[in-house]
Each structure stands twice: as C-alpha cells, then as structure tokens.
Amino acid sequence: MTPSALGTSLVLSFDGSVRYGPANATPTGAGVGYVVSEGEPLVVGSWAPAAFVSSTHVEYRALVAGARAVAALAEHRDVASLHVRGDAAAVVDAVDPARAGEAGDEVTRRRVAEVRDLFAPIPEVTYRTVSRGRNERAHELARRPHEAGRPE
Template identity: 45%
Template structure:
C-alpha cells in the first residue's frame, strides 16, 4: 500500500475596475493543486457576483479545497498557500480569527470540512511571486471582458 500523497494548493482572486478605478466590472478566481511539481488540477473562471477581492479570495480557497476533496480519496497532507494574509489566518484553525460575516463563516467552514480528512493541513501566506500560477489563473478568468493577463 502506498502512502497517501501530499498536495500543495495555491489560490488567488482578481477584481478589475472601470476607468474610474472604483467600480468593479469583473471578478475571477484561480487555483492550482500540485503533487510535487506537477499540477493535477487547475481552475480559472469568472465570478459574476462578488463583493470584494477578499470575498473572492475566500471563494477561491473554498473551491480549491472542494477540488482537493473531489480529486483524492485520501491525502496525507495539504499545504495551502495564498497571498491574502487575512484569508489564510482566518481559515487556519490554529489561529483564532473570527470570520468577518456569515458568508465568510460559511466559506471558512466549507474549506475546513473539505480538508478535514487530511492527516495534516498547514496554511501559509506567501508573497505574490510564490503565488504566481494561481494569480495568472485568476487573471485569465477576466478574458471574457478582454482584459485578462
């Protein structure tokens, strides 16, 4: 019997604004799941209804966690990486942070539930350079507006 895999999850979200730099016109999320250096799942998609970039970051992580749950029967460890520090701190059960509203609370609970079967889950905020693929995937979701990447 082989050991269950360790997977790395990187997530990101992106919001584009109108020329006034205040009116959001497009939201998108992206994530990548890797075993070692090989991506096993990648997602890039627009989100039509969104409140803020941070709200989209929570959504990106919740969808990435659900994708891990769907793609693997069992996982030894999950290493979650994202550039939204507040999201990483709030979702990490080892850090006592309260969700800012009920929607965020549901996304935090969904993320934790999706990863609950993993023997180990760790969360780390990283700078944008270490989250580049997820960022590119999130930006790609804007292409239907002709403003991606």
C-alpha cells in the first residue's frame, strides 16, 4: 500500500498462540504476534504473556498490541485507512462494529473498546477473518516465544 494525498494505508495482521501440555489438557504457555505493514513491515511484535485465560484472550491481546502500534504510527503520519486481518473469527467479529459478534466477558469488552478507541482517528477501518495461511507472518511471530524456549 502506498501513500496518497489522503494518507497511507496500513495493514495490521495479528495472531495469538497457546501451547498445551500432554494430551492437550493444560495450557502451558502463550505467545502474541502482530505485523503492521505498508507494503513492507513497519512494526512487528512478539512476546509471551505472563498470564492468560484462553486462546481467545491471547488473540485479543495480540490485537490490542497491534492496535497500540498502529496508534503510535498514526501519531507521526496521516493514516487514511487500516485493514485489520486475523484468523480468530470471534475476535474479528466482536471488534468490527459492522458485525453482530460480541465480546463474551468484561475483559474482552474492555479490549474491544480499547481497540475501537485507538482506531477512532482513522477514517476507514476494515476487518477480515483470514485463513492461518494468509496470516502466516503474525502466526510465526505468535509462536516465536514457544520456540525461543521462554519460560511458560
């Protein structure tokens, strides 16, 4: 995406990853990943949350981290549009005001509100659920804390 007279167009891809113990019974660790790009990556993030409730909560944390990165970029450049991409349909549906999805608990409702507030200054924001294959870089970043051997 390139700059125009109206500003730049950014893409935010996000993903969360949860690692489970034997027999997939107990979650043992999580990772968050996001990429903000304008044709090429501008900001990437990857980290392991110290605490988490579920894979959905990890997805929300990835989206919030990416939204904060977008907001920081928007302080220094005109952003005309933002295209949010994630492979967690429930998260995308809850954050997109044009969809009927709803965050299930108070924590996720606060995260939805924060994302919407951070994106409010951007004139056009679109949301799309994509396959994991189309979200590969964010997925790779979300899995990085597992593969780096960080404490779980």
